[in-house]
Amino acid sequence: MAKQHNYTLTVKWTGNRGEGTITAADYDRNHTISVKNKVDIAGSSDTPFRGDGSRHNPEDMFLSSLSTCHMLWYLHLCADAGVIVTDYVDNPTGVMEEVATGGGHFSEVVLHPVVTVKDASMIDKANELHEKAHEKCFIANSCNFPVRHKPTAVTG
Secondary structure, eight states: OOOOOOOOOEEEEOOBOSSTTSSTTSBOOOEEEEOTTSOOEEEOOOGGGTOOTTSBOHHHHHHHHHHHHHHHHHHHHHHHHTOOEEEEEOOOEEEEEEOTTSOEEEEEEEEOOEEEESSGGGHHHHHHHHHHHHHHOTTGGGOSSOEEEOOEEEEO
16 A cells, blocks of 8 residues: 555634625735644735735745655755755746636646756756656646746756
């Protein structure tokens, strides 16, 4: 049997201005995401959806989940393959499309990792390992749209 991992957290809405959801304009989308023994995350909806732009929104968090899952697998695979990574920065992009019924979905995410490796002889292997990391990423494997990657490896 495959290993199963369970996750729990608490999401608490903090946007009641006094009259609850009496109208869509009369409450804030603010909330707090809490995980035991971790720092709370201040959340809201994205600004086009009446949210607070200074707080993290679900779309930001989704994009960061894809990026960090890929990065963590990638670093592990590099360590196993003898590729010494000294720096890793990703600037992922995502496209979310609204539909006429008011919902929406992500249609694409592209990761743009820039990886610094210790030696130029490691660049080819460093670039190859992104595909393997993509295959192993738990979050990307849970998506029903393409998650692509356009990596760049450099020496530093």
